[in-house]
Structure formats: C-alpha cells, structure tokens
Amino acid sequence: MSAAVNAATAPDLREIEAFLTHEAALLDEARYEDWLSLFAADAWYWVPSQPGQRDPFETVSLMYDDRRLLETRVRRLMQGLLHAQNPRSAATRQVTNAAILETPPGAAVVRSKFAMVEYRRNAQRIFAGSYIHRLVRAGGALKIASKRVNLVNCDAEHGGLVVPF
C-alpha cells in the first residue's frame, strides 16, 4: 500500500478522539446494541484478570468475548429479566489521553485512559485504567477490531462486573 493511500485512510487523532467519546456516550446511555454495532464482524473485547496478561487463552479473564459471545452479552444486557441489572446501574465514563501507538495500513492502535463511575442500589464503584483499541476502516466508518481494557485493579477481589467498561 502506498504512503498516499495509507495517509488517506488512516484515522487521525481528532477522528479517533471523537470516536472514543461517541463510544463512551453509547455505553453511558446503555445503548448496548448501538455499541455492538461499532465492532467489526470478527472483533473481540477483553478485560484481563492480571496486569500485563499476555493472552486470553491460557489465563482467565474478567471478560473475554469473541464476537459471538459479545453478541450474547449485549442481548443479555438488553433483557428485562437480568437480575444483576435489576435495578439498573447508572454509569459515566471519561476517556482521555488518547495516543496512537501504531498505524498499520488502514488501521490505528490507540491507547487512552478512562475512568468509569458506576452507581447501583446505594453503592458507587469506581473503575479506572487504560483502553487499547485497534480501529479499522470499513466502508468509510471506523470499526473496533479489538478492545482491551486494562483495569488498574484487575487482580483485586470484585463483586459482579456486569456493565461493560
């Protein structure tokens, strides 16, 4: 691929920041189906259980969804009979410090920092860490090929984690 084509298709930081903000807003508003539509057809979503975890296949993960399981996760989140979300959580996310780590042709690997406050039934929890998005261009739009969520306390004792980060 020529440098000219790459330059034309690779997302720039401004576009990426807008995309991450949009993604966070969809999650904050619990629009999970719209959130799912941001992911590519063979995407994965991963929340490791250990700092610096190398892969999701040899070590357990707080969440590791291939595209098929991510669809099921989202379908469950949309259900009325989901006990762990009855009552529902309210959540808000801040995404900052976005930086492009790599730019393979037509794609970008982006690291950002996030903080999420989740409130449910008189209890508030704070989660923070970094996101690693691999973003690709598909039919003009950006899609998430993969998203890794590094929680600063990924190896702590947690209550149930239901709302995606």
Add this chain to the structure above:
Amino acid sequence: MPDYSTQSLARLVQPDRVHRNLYTDPAIFALEMERIFERIWIYVGHESQVRNPGDFFATRIGTKPVVMSRHSDGRVYVVHNQCAHRGVQVVAEDSGNAQEFRCCYHGWSYHTDGRIKNIPLRHAYGARVDVNDPKLAMVQVPRVQSYRGFVFASLAPTGPSLEDFLGHIATSLDDMVDRAPDGEIEIAGGVFKHGYDGNWKLYLENLLDAAHPLFVHQSSIEAAKVQDDAVASDGSGEIAIRQMRQNGASYGFWESQVGIWTYPNGHAFLGDYHDDAKLVAAMKDPNFRDYIEALEAKKGKAEAQRILEVRRWNTNIYPNVSFMSQFQQFRVVHPISVDRTVVYTYNFRLKGAPERMFRNTIAFANVVNGTGSLVLTDDLETYGRVGVGLASAGAEWLNIARGADTDKPDAHNGRRGKNSTSEIYLRNMYEAWLQYMTGTKPGLAAAAE
C-alpha cells in the same frame, strides 16, 4: 453476644427447616470459625503451588492468615503468618519463592518451615528467649496432610484422620487427578477473586442447587438460546454459549438424568449430569479426541473408559471447597464475616493432555466462574439479595424440605436424593454443621469445650 448452648444450637437446625440466624448472627459466625474452621480439616492449597523448596503461597484457614510452603527438606508446611516478636504479618505477597521469611518490623527471620532463624540484638535477650521453643516461630499448624496433591490442614492437634474425614468423597479428588494422562495436575491460568455481601454457607449451598439455574440464569439462557452460531468465534464463545444453553435444561432433565449423593461430614456431589459429549462436543472436538487418545495411550483403553465414565458435576468438600472435574474447576471459599464472603476460583492443567485442552478449561472458567461472566454475576446478585432478605423480620425459618420423603440410604455410608432436585445436600450439610458445632461428631467431642 448471645451465648449458644448445645440445646439452643440444636433448636436452630430442624429436619425441615433452619433458623435464619445461622446466616445473620455474628455470634454464630464466631462459633463456626472456632468449631468448624479452626478444628476440622480445611483445604489450604495444592502442592503444585509450592513445587520447589522456598516456594510459598499465602492464604487463610477460616479467618486466620497462614502460609503454605515447601521447605528445604522437601516437605510442605503450613505456618501462621505472624511474627513471634510483636505479631506482625510476615509474608505480605500472595505467593513467591524465598530463602527465608523476614519480618519487616525488626528483622526477625524464619526458616521456610517457620522455625526461627535469626533475631537481631539476640544478646540483649539473654536467657529470656529460647530459639528451640516451637512457639518462638511462625508457629506451625499442628496437622498438615496431602491427599493426591491436595493439601489439607487442621488447627486442632488431634482429631479424625484426613482419610476418615474425606471418606468416599475422596473419589471426587481421584477423579480430578485421574483425568490427567500423566497422572498429575497443576494449578494454572490465574485466579478469579469474587466477593459478595452474604454468608459463606450460601456459596456451598448454591453449587449443589439444581433447581436454581432455570430462574437465576434465565437472562443468559434466553440470550444464548437465540444466538446465531454462524457468527465468528475463536472457540471461547462456543463453549460459553453451549454451557449457558445447558443451564436451561428443564426440570424433567434434572429429575430424570441427574442425581445427588451425600456423605458424612457435609460432603456431597451432583452427578450423572453432563456427559463429556454434551459439554465439549466430545467426538466433534478434535482436542477432545486427541485427549482421549493420550489418556488411552498412558492408561489403557479400559482404564481410560472407566475414568471418563465418572460423570460428576460439582463436588463439595465441606466447609470450604467446591470443584468440578470435567473442566478442572476448583473454588475455595473464604469466610470474612457473617455477611461477607470471598471466593477464589482456580483451574487445573491436566499433565500429558493436549495443550489446547487447557483453552477449553479457561473458556469454561470465564463463563461459569468469571467475575464478569454472563452466568456468575446473577449468582452473586442472588447471594446479595439473600443477605438483604434475611435481615427482614418476616419468615423466621428457612425451608430445606424438598425431597425429604424420598431420600434413601446409599453405598459408602451415604444417602442420595430421589433425583438432583432433592434438598438432601442442605439437610446433610446442616447435620454435619450441628455435629461440629455441638461437639457430637465422633472424635471431636474431646476437643469441644
């Protein structure tokens, strides 16, 4: 704190019901720690966690912090994680390897079997300390014994042997180990640590509760049922979705194909539930075919068949372990307080099995035991709601009667329900509980105050 006499304890546990205070009263919790967790055999860890001399693993017996270690003599020790000088926690890491354990406060150091090694300013004590005093140490837990690599310890110097304590339930530990072609298993793949605001007993009870998945796990069952299987999966989602669908089995299935067996001391297992074919699509899954080949090559066809036909689902070893051999899952319950519990869940790797078999273990752990799983999160929610509900002044007694008219005696000193929906496992745990709590368990009477 109310004082519980033997008679008042006995009134709390009746054939068809138990009193809600068992889950809510801090005085009961304190007694449970003293008379159950600090007296009987408690699972501490697995030998694979302390393979080499100097390896250590910090954990708890009940609420007491201890360290399991491999000493230079090759033996496994369990010592109290407390400095003999001023009582400071000595080992601060969860696991690792050490030449010695040294206290951060004034530098007293200990051998990895807990004996004192060096005391700074030793001369200033004169004859007032005796380095050969076993109490001037990270004090050793009096009884430590391993069964096929599973390390149990008892804080009581005397009592029934580990073999007597386990009885027939030891065959479930055999099942965990026998499935390894090389006859050895090891803890691998990290750990899940999850907590809930509820009593420790709820966890063990739920793991043998065949009547809960249809309701508690309804959301994941419904979501998995309609999932399009043509969507991309690297295998992880495939295993997860199959398990969620299986949770949706009807009562008819639970009543006709699944049994529950209980044994003395509170132990029990659900069995005959999934066969391996249902769970890992045995014959269609090339990993599993390779695994059976490896097992047959090492053990012979007949023995391999015998091993694979042991079809147990969850086994509970009362009071702190629940495990599952078909996907090598092992859960350890840590009571924190009467209304707070933390559970650590581990995975075992089958030595000599194809590498990719372990991927199935991890995928299964993520869906069944994962802190962010689509399944476990509804169990955790339920434990929390039990905690809230029991604080009410409504029902004083909790019902444990289902199936009581049709329970029957079984081999190996056991009893079984007519089918898996019997609450015999609850009645069995409470029978053991009462024996422990009142000191009427044979061999424990002498230890009871």
